[in-house]
Amino acid sequence: MRWRSQNVSILCLLVWLSLGLEAQSSWVPKVRSWITANEQPVMRELQELLAIPNVASDRANVRKNAEHLRTLFTKRGFSVELLETPGNPLVYAELRTPGASRTLLIYSHYDGQPVDPKGWQQPDPFTPLLRDGRLYARSASDDKSPIIMTLAAVDALKAAGEAPSSNIRVILDGEEEAGSPSLVPAIAKYRDKLSADLMVILDGPQHSSGRPTIAYGARGIARVDITVFGPKVGVHSGNYGNWIANPAQRLALLLASMKNEDGRILVAGWTDGIAPLSPEEKAMAAAVPDDAAGMLRAFGVAAPEIAYPRLQEALQYPTLNVRGMASSFVGAGARTIIPDSATASIDVRLVKETRAEAMIEKIRAHVRKQGYHIVEGVPDDATRAKYPKIARLATFGDGTDAFRTSPLDPQAKALAAAIRQATGVEPVHLRTLGGTVPISPFIQALGFPAVLVPTVNFDNNQHEENENLKLTNLWEGILTVAAILRM
Amino acid sequence: MRWRSQNVSILCLLVWLSLGLEAQSSWVPKVRSWITANEQPVMRELQELLAIPNVASDRANVRKNAEHLRTLFTKRGFSVELLETPGNPLVYAELRTPGASRTLLIYSHYDGQPVDPKGWQQPDPFTPLLRDGRLYARSASDDKSPIIMTLAAVDALKAAGEAPSSNIRVILDGEEEAGSPSLVPAIAKYRDKLSADLMVILDGPQHSSGRPTIAYGARGIARVDITVFGPKVGVHSGNYGNWIANPAQRLALLLASMKNEDGRILVAGWTDGIAPLSPEEKAMAAAVPDDAAGMLRAFGVAAPEIAYPRLQEALQYPTLNVRGMASSFVGAGARTIIPDSATASIDVRLVKETRAEAMIEKIRAHVRKQGYHIVEGVPDDATRAKYPKIARLATFGDGTDAFRTSPLDPQAKALAAAIRQATGVEPVHLRTLGGTVPISPFIQALGFPAVLVPTVNFDNNQHEENENLKLTNLWEGILTVAAILRM
Numbered sequence: 001m002r003w004r005s006q007n008v009s010i011l012c013l014l015v016w017l018s019l020g021l022e023a024q025s026s027w028v029p030k031v032r033s034w035i036t037a038n039e040q041p042v043m044r045e046l047q048e049l050l051a052i053p054n055v056a057s058d059r060a061n062v063r064k065n066a067e068h069l070r071t072l073f074t075k076r077g078f079s080v081e082l083l084e085t086p087g088n089p090l091v092y093a094e095l096r097t098p099g100a101s102r103t104l105l106i107y108s109h110y111d112g113q114p115v116d117p118k119g120w121q122q123p124d125p126f127t128p129l130l131r132d133g134r135l136y137a138r139s140a141s142d143d144k145s146p147i148i149m150t151l152a153a154v155d156a157l158k159a160a161g162e163a164p165s166s167n168i169r170v171i172l173d174g175e176e177e178a179g180s181p182s183l184v185p186a187i188a189k190y191r192d193k194l195s196a197d198l199m200v201i202l203d204g205p206q207h208s209s210g211r212p213t214i215a216y217g218a219r220g221i222a223r224v225d226i227t228v229f230g231p232k233v234g235v236h237s238g239n240y241g242n243w244i245a246n247p248a249q250r251l252a253l254l255l256a257s258m259k260n261e262d263g264r265i266l267v268a269g270w271t272d273g274i275a276p277l278s279p280e281e282k283a284m285a286a287a288v289p290d291d292a293a294g295m296l297r298a299f300g301v302a303a304p305e306i307a308y309p310r311l312q313e314a315l316q317y318p319t320l321n322v323r324g325m326a327s328s329f330v331g332a333g334a335r336t337i338i339p340d341s342a343t344a345s346i347d348v349r350l351v352k353e354t355r356a357e358a359m360i361e362k363i364r365a366h367v368r369k370q371g372y373h374i375v376e377g378v379p380d381d382a383t384r385a386k387y388p389k390i391a392r393l394a395t396f397g398d399g400t401d402a403f404r405t406s407p408l409d410p411q412a413k414a415l416a417a418a419i420r421q422a423t424g425v426e427p428v429h430l431r432t433l434g435g436t437v438p439i440s441p442f443i444q445a446l447g448f449p450a451v452l453v454p455t456v457n458f459d460n461n462q463h464e465e466n467e468n469l470k471l472t473n474l475w476e477g478i479l480t481v482a483a484i485l486r487m
Numbered sequence: 488m489r490w491r492s493q494n495v496s497i498l499c500l501l502v503w504l505s506l507g508l509e510a511q512s513s514w515v516p517k518v519r520s521w522i523t524a525n526e527q528p529v530m531r532e533l534q535e536l537l538a539i540p541n542v543a544s545d546r547a548n549v550r551k552n553a554e555h556l557r558t559l560f561t562k563r564g565f566s567v568e569l570l571e572t573p574g575n576p577l578v579y580a581e582l583r584t585p586g587a588s589r590t591l592l593i594y595s596h597y598d599g600q601p602v603d604p605k606g607w608q609q610p611d612p613f614t615p616l617l618r619d620g621r622l623y624a625r626s627a628s629d630d631k632s633p634i635i636m637t638l639a640a641v642d643a644l645k646a647a648g649e650a651p652s653s654n655i656r657v658i659l660d661g662e663e664e665a666g667s668p669s670l671v672p673a674i675a676k677y678r679d680k681l682s683a684d685l686m687v688i689l690d691g692p693q694h695s696s697g698r699p700t701i702a703y704g705a706r707g708i709a710r711v712d713i714t715v716f717g718p719k720v721g722v723h724s725g726n727y728g729n730w731i732a733n734p735a736q737r738l739a740l741l742l743a744s745m746k747n748e749d750g751r752i753l754v755a756g757w758t759d760g761i762a763p764l765s766p767e768e769k770a771m772a773a774a775v776p777d778d779a780a781g782m783l784r785a786f787g788v789a790a791p792e793i794a795y796p797r798l799q800e801a802l803q804y805p806t807l808n809v810r811g812m813a814s815s816f817v818g819a820g821a822r823t824i825i826p827d828s829a830t831a832s833i834d835v836r837l838v839k840e841t842r843a844e845a846m847i848e849k850i851r852a853h854v855r856k857q858g859y860h861i862v863e864g865v866p867d868d869a870t871r872a873k874y875p876k877i878a879r880l881a882t883f884g885d886g887t888d889a890f891r892t893s894p895l896d897p898q899a900k901a902l903a904a905a906i907r908q909a910t911g912v913e914p915v916h917l918r919t920l921g922g923t924v925p926i927s928p929f930i931q932a933l934g935f936p937a938v939l940v941p942t943v944n945f946d947n948n949q950h951e952e953n954e955n956l957k958l959t960n961l962w963e964g965i966l967t968v969a970a971i972l973r974m
Contacts, residue, residue: 241921248810252740252743263736299731325813325829328812329811
């Protein structure tokens with residue numbers, strides 16, 4: 001029964017996904033022709049933007065970027081403002097469409113990761129280099145090219161005699177690589193400018209299949225270091241071994257109590273509030289063309305976690321990941337002691353139903369349930385004398401909550417349909433990204449739906465040396481953004 | 488029934504322990520007087536010996552020590568030889584006693600730990616400093632003063648008109664702090680010189696009660712680092728969290744499978760061959776005047792391991808101690824990844840029944856039983872593709888086996904009785920030390936009983952800065968060694 005209803009659901013989803021694959025809009029060939037004819041000026045515009053250094057802490061150059069962007073958007077008829085913040089300015093550009101009943105807020109960021117030229121195969125990461133169909137420069141993919149795609153899409157539509165079908169608002173962040181500290185505070189001051197029916201985040205890499213990609217959410221993150229205390233100072237493992245308890249062993253037992261051999265998390269209430277995936281959601285996950293075997297081979301791993309054999313389903317649930325562990329020394333320099341403490345650094349990837357603070361609280365309750373007295377700082381003598389098991393939980397900031405928009409949201413559906421119709425390809429639908437985007441709190445504070453439309457190649461060396469953009473992604477990206485403008 | 492027989496046994500032991508407490512030998516008052524009268528020359532002799540630097544790697548100065556010792560022993564009528572080795576020489580001194588039916592081999596070492604003068608409260612650790620009844624210098628306690636005690640004991644007995652009751656052989660190690668690499672190889676060449684009925688090791692600190700101490704054994708040690716492998720390189724904890732297994736979590740589960748919350752070791756066969764302590768042995772352990780509460784307070788620990796609430800009983804069993812752990816980073820520098828590997832460094836303190844190699848093999852079998860494929864080095868791609876769980880075990884040398892002499896051995900009993908009679912104090916009897924002595928393999932290779940008679944103060948800062956000897960320990964030590972010579 002269950003099997004039958006699930007299969008019917010998958011069928012419905014596939015029907016829904018393929019709706020409209022046939023009907024390509026009439027402006028598409030014109031936009032494609034424009035792109036082919038205008039590769040040189042688009043490239044020039046991108047290269048000029050990339051030539052302005054954009055490390056968030058380099059405030060003078062970041063402002064030059066903002067001024068340059070003001071010019072570029074003004075040229076297309078946007079009304080532009082630099083929204084000042086305590087940090088770098090937000091570039092705000094608006095293009096009103098008479099009679100439009102929908103407002104889109106397009107988000108990209110114009111700052112980039114720090115650079116260390118040593119690792120680059122070109123003298124200067126801010127002097128773009130074209131090689132083998134890719135443009136190499138800092139921010140070539142993350143995230144200046146989506147800005148150029150937006151500008152070119154406006155130009156291309158105009159040349160095709162088309163205008164956007166929505167009011168377009170563009171917000172360009174100058175501090176994304178620094179965690180976007182100014183976005184949420186800006187809402188209080190600029191809420192009227194920032195309101196819309198759908199936020200479209202043009203950032204991040206496409207699915208590795210190279211198909212157009214829509215991500216309807218991103219997991220959040222919370223971080224906590226758990227330290228188990230042993231003797232005040234490391235004591236001789238011979239003189240006291242078997243008698244003084246070992247904090248590294250206790251930490252191992254504590255971690256083992258939190259997650260089992262299958263990768264199943266045992267902390268009470270860990271998945272509270274998360275409904276099992278519906279047949280539609282399962283079908284959506286199953287439709288993602290992940291090359292699981294290839295990924296496992298690349299990572300050198302024989303098999304995934306038993307609890308979550310499918311990647312896309314694994315990403316729908318919160319994690320409990322030991323990202324680091326430390327206690328005294330290992331290797332040739334190890335000392336024969338019972339260490340004074342042992343620490344595990346944990347990150348928890350959150351989903352929409354599991355908020356950062358609540359998850360840290362569940363971990364705290366779990367640690368208590370294992371018999372630990374929890375301290376702040378370092379336990380004093382009286383505490384040490386009273387409690388046989390002592391631990392500390394140190395969090396790093398408040399964490400970042402997840403966001404997730406329903407793929408059945410009318411605006412999200414319209415966007416998906418527009419991309420499908422324009423490109424002639426069924427987009428890859430990701431119910432959520434596994435990672436975390438700093439824009440999450442901004443999305444939640446604004447309170448309207450948001451989707452990510454990543455357009456750059458997955459192998460773009462984002463954040464690393466030799467960051468690059470595949471030019472085919474640039475050209476397809478212009479079409480994708482045009483579709484969004486025309487949705 | 489059991490209770491009654493145990494109490495009878497304890498009674499027997501106490502009777503045995505107190506036998507002869509009344510009968511003090513006639514030479515004792517004379518030796519005590521000699522000591523009082525000769526504090527100055529004994530101190531001078533010790534200070535002269537301490538003034539010769541003795542770090543094992545400083546071979547020129549170490550040889551000066553050996554030559555100086557040759558002179559000191561020759562002066563007392565010993566026939567002395569420097570036994571050459573590939574490393575530093577062993578100083579061998581023999582004093583034959585006509586008609587003696589017993590031969591004692593007295594072991595001390597004349598090398599010392601490296602020094603860093605910065606931490607010392609005196610300009611030069613090799614210029615002894617007398618302060619508050621203690622002599623501060625490198626090797627003041629570890630282990631030059633027992634050599635001076637031996638020389639002074641011979642002088643004192645001679646002045647009292649007494650000769651040793653045994654043939655006395657003295658072997659002085661010049662590489663103890665470097666692990667005594669030359670001792671076992673020396674046996675093949677010098678076996679006739681090194682044979683005896685009992686080895687008496689004059690090294691290490693007395694029990695903290697300050698009572699004369701006899702240790703009948705010492706635990707051994709084996710070391711192994713266990714590394715659990717994850718993905719080839721650390722992978723993004725968001726993109727792959729819940730799907731790619733975490734090696735730090737797996738290591739925690741592995742360690743948790745090896746030892747439980749109570750401190751009980753779960754590795755199969757861990758205590759095979761170890762008979763439960765007999766009532767006599769339990770009584771012996773119970774008679775050790777450990778200040779458990781004081782130690783726990785000093786260490787800042789509320790309670791000992793549940794499996795081994797009594798220190799002296801805890802030391803009778805092999806340990807499994809996580810001396811260090813490492814995986815990626817913790818704290819503010821932690822990265823949000825699933826790490827590529829996680830390592831626990833383990834030391835196993837051995838008892839006589841559990842040999843180093845066999846215990847490592849038991850750990851290896853345990854790891855296999857948990858589903859791990861064990862590799863040498865780093866797993867290659869084919870291995871990674873084949874085995875879901877991969878671990879490496881790296882040992883550090885062959886380990887050092889334990890030694891233990893029965894307190895009921897006739898020679899050991901005679902030694903205990905002699906010390907008891909001379910000092911008028913019941914010695915502290917330690918069935919085994921918790922720690923490991925590098926002389927263990929030498930004892931086993933020689934094959935005759937051995938006991939440790941530590942004579943220096945427990946708070947001597949051994950191996951550290953400001954190493955010191957309490958002068959009262961020097962004077963009582965001379966009497967103790969005289970008792971051994973007269974046993």
